Amino acid sequence: MNRTKTLGVLIVLAAFIGGWQWGQQGNDTPQITSSVGGASFAGGFQPESGDAVNTALPARSAIGQTLVVNPGESIQAAVETAQPGDTIQVMPGIYSETVYIDKNDIHLVGVIQAGERATLDGLGKLNDAILYSGNNILIENFKITRYKGNGIMSQAGNNFEIRNNIVIDTGIYGIFPQLGTNGLIEHNVVSGIADAAIYVGMSDNIHVAHNEVFDSVAGIEIENSRHAIVENNYAHHNTGGILAFITPGLPIKTTYDVIIRNNFILDNNTPNFGAPGSTVAGIPAGTGILVMAADDVIIEGNIIVNHKVAGILINDHGNASGLTLDPGADPNADRVMILDNVMHNNGYETIDEVRAFALTELHTGDIDIFQIGPSDGSCIINRHRYHHVGIGDFGECDFTNTDSIHNYLLAGGAKPRVIEPAERGEIAYLGICAGCHAYNNVLIGPAVKDIQAMYADNAKGIASYINAPFKIRPEYPEMPAQNYLDAETQLAVARYLLTLDK
Numbered sequence: 001m002n003r004t005k006t007l008g009v010l011i012v013l014a015a016f017i018g019g020w021q022w023g024q025q026g027n028d029t030p031q032i033t034s035s036v037g038g039a040s041f042a043g044g045f046q047p048e049s050g051d052a053v054n055t056a057l058p059a060r061s062a063i064g065q066t067l068v069v070n071p072g073e074s075i076q077a078a079v080e081t082a083q084p085g086d087t088i089q090v091m092p093g094i095y096s097e098t099v100y101i102d103k104n105d106i107h108l109v110g111v112i113q114a115g116e117r118a119t120l121d122g123l124g125k126l127n128d129a130i131l132y133s134g135n136n137i138l139i140e141n142f143k144i145t146r147y148k149g150n151g152i153m154s155q156a157g158n159n160f161e162i163r164n165n166i167v168i169d170t171g172i173y174g175i176f177p178q179l180g181t182n183g184l185i186e187h188n189v190v191s192g193i194a195d196a197a198i199y200v201g202m203s204d205n206i207h208v209a210h211n212e213v214f215d216s217v218a219g220i221e222i223e224n225s226r227h228a229i230v231e232n233n234y235a236h237h238n239t240g241g242i243l244a245f246i247t248p249g250l251p252i253k254t255t256y257d258v259i260i261r262n263n264f265i266l267d268n269n270t271p272n273f274g275a276p277g278s279t280v281a282g283i284p285a286g287t288g289i290l291v292m293a294a295d296d297v298i299i300e301g302n303i304i305v306n307h308k309v310a311g312i313l314i315n316d317h318g319n320a321s322g323l324t325l326d327p328g329a330d331p332n333a334d335r336v337m338i339l340d341n342v343m344h345n346n347g348y349e350t351i352d353e354v355r356a357f358a359l360t361e362l363h364t365g366d367i368d369i370f371q372i373g374p375s376d377g378s379c380i381i382n383r384h385r386y387h388h389v390g391i392g393d394f395g396e397c398d399f400t401n402t403d404s405i406h407n408y409l410l411a412g413g414a415k416p417r418v419i420e421p422a423e424r425g426e427i428a429y430l431g432i433c434a435g436c437h438a439y440n441n442v443l444i445g446p447a448v449k450d451i452q453a454m455y456a457d458n459a460k461g462i463a464s465y466i467n468a469p470f471k472i473r474p475e476y477p478e479m480p481a482q483n484y485l486d487a488e489t490q491l492a493v494a495r496y497l498l499t500l501d502k
């Protein structure tokens with residue numbers, strides 16, 4: 001901790017000098033780059049086959065049947081009889097259940113008639129609405145409400161589409177694909193979520209577009225993930241709008257190659273109601289875009305308006321509150337690239353830490369862009385447009401747009417993920433538990449190393465707790481039951497958790 005503090009002081013000094021020099025340069029004629037034309041970004045994910053695709057689902061493995069579920073019937077019963085290649089159509093009505101899909105190539109589609117949707121209602125009692133771990137899954141057209149844990153969560157499934165769902169007041173995560181490759185999340189409306197409305201965790205090649213996320217702590221979160229594009233979304237009235245970061249203590253330790261473009265990011269000033277100690281509980285209310293420790297993040301064409309703290313906040317782990325550094329994760333946000341954005345009325349009532357650092361640059365008043373901590377190779381164009389702090393050493397970007405990049409989806413899909421029996425514990429851990437438990441930090445639940453200290457080599461004890469958890473710590477939410485996992489998987493995941501050492 002002391003080291004971090006010293007580093008903090010050094011950074012402040014360095015920034016002071018940098019800011020002072022920048023202040024001197026600030027009197028020069030601004031370097032103006034045209035908003036139209038110019039070079040396109042040449043880096044980022046390079047697909048093996050050249051053609052861009054608009055779908056994340058490969059051609060279906062079989063021509064299946066259509067199974068129809070009517071009100072009063074069980075969706076899960078249909079899932080159990082379904083074969084890969086089948087489509088399950090759910091008619092409008094109320095269904096109170098948890099649907100768990102552990103097969104490949106199932107399309108679960110709500111039917112909307114006269115505006116009425118197939119509605120999954122957790123009645124404030126059930127934990128999860130839809131969980132899946134298969135490959136090539138489509139979840140479309142549902143309304144999901146009043147669950148305590150997750151709306152739609154996936155574990156280690158490749159090639160998925162989650163589209164046109166309305167997820168309201170469903171607890172901790174609204175739409176949460178974890179550990180998947182090649183996924184499309186589009187045209188969803190998600191609100192009232194105590195952590196992230198849309199949370200992409202430990203995943204690759206993801207496209208998040210045309211969603212509305214509001215009244216949640218985090219709007220859209222790209223966490224420990226790579227090759228993700230977040231575009232054309234409307235993020236408003238959350239605590240933080242759109243976030244790309246590394247959570248320390250998770251088994252996959254990088255976030256890079258993220259494009260955040262053409263989003264409307266407005267009024268994300270909602271007081272933080274995240275679980276105390278969780279990573280998102282550290283987001284200062286009033287943050288438009290947050291980039292923490294993530295690399296190669298491009299921010300382009302967004303409208304970012306009315307945020308108390310800052311329009312764009314960029315920081316390293318050392319300057320984040322309440323995080324334990326992870327020696328396996330690079331703590332710095334390197335190569336952040338800020339192209340033209342429209343920013344207005346940001347930083348008007350910022351937090352003390354930001355205000356104090358701004359003063360080292362003799363900056364007072366609004367803050368559109370705030371950067372703190374080491375950041376190598378970062379750049380910006382048209383910096384004169386913004387109220388900015390901490391970007392004195394950002395260079396001039398040598399490109400003005402990302403027009404050449406359509407999306408990062410994989411033509412033909414990713415190879416289906418096959419889970420071998422020996423990997424069961426690990427995959428279940430990564431796909432499920434890591435959403436709430438990190439090694440040495442509190443996410444939603446206690447840190448793994450604290451659990452290890454309590455349970456020593458008692459894997460059976462863990463297995464029985466997760467099968468039927470009960471409330472222990474008053475300051476934590478209740479842990480959702482993992483009783484949809486069979487007994488063998490429960491024991492395997494418990495054993496795996498006890499072997500973790502970072």
Ligand code: HEC
Nearest residue numbers: 432433436444445446451462471472473476477478479482
């Ligand atoms: C949605 C979040 C969430 C998920 C997913 C989750 N947990 Fe938890 N877990 C919690 C919370 C919150 C607590 C603390 C509950 C309390 O103290 O009342 C907890 C507590 C625990 C405990 C401590 C029990 C005790 O005796 O103190 C263990 C063990 C545990 N979880 C294991 C797991 C395993 C294994 C998985 C994956 C199969 C998992 N958890 C998935 C949130 C979660």
